[in-house]
Amino acid sequence: MVKKWFGQGCGFGRKNHNGRCGLKACSGVPLSAKRTCGRTKVCSITGDRKHCARLAAMGLYPGNEIELVSAPDGENCLVRVHGGTISIDRDTLDHIVVTD
Template structure:
């Protein structure tokens, strides 16, 4: 699944993979900076391959729509993805870039 979502269209096999799985730049903001609840679209995910694979298994991949249930006001945040609610910490929120 990781190759399908993070590997297509960016030529990651041709270029040297530096541990960042975000392929295209986007004009979004990190999920940790969102202060209002509601639906947002995942633009990109940064981090090493293991973290990207884990987030993809949970349903966080570019183009997927997620719902911010409880806006980040401390160290934790609640996010609804594909019918399930997940609690994410501040470090993970910083790696997920979203757009409205």
């Protein structure tokens, strides 16, 4: 799936003109600000190339639909991606921008 995404010429893994990894700027909120569980869509990934590559390896990239299993009330939260559940820390959650 990631190989297909790279083949579309989206610029994932490098910063484009707005400083985000992804196709375009979005008016979403960081995943750390979400207080309700449920499905949402990843709008963009902020941060440097290392953050983008690490999140892509976990299956999180712009345009991907994810499910927030537990809201980030403390340091970590649970996110379901492609049928698997991963735990993400607060610092990484700040780099994932999702639509409302």
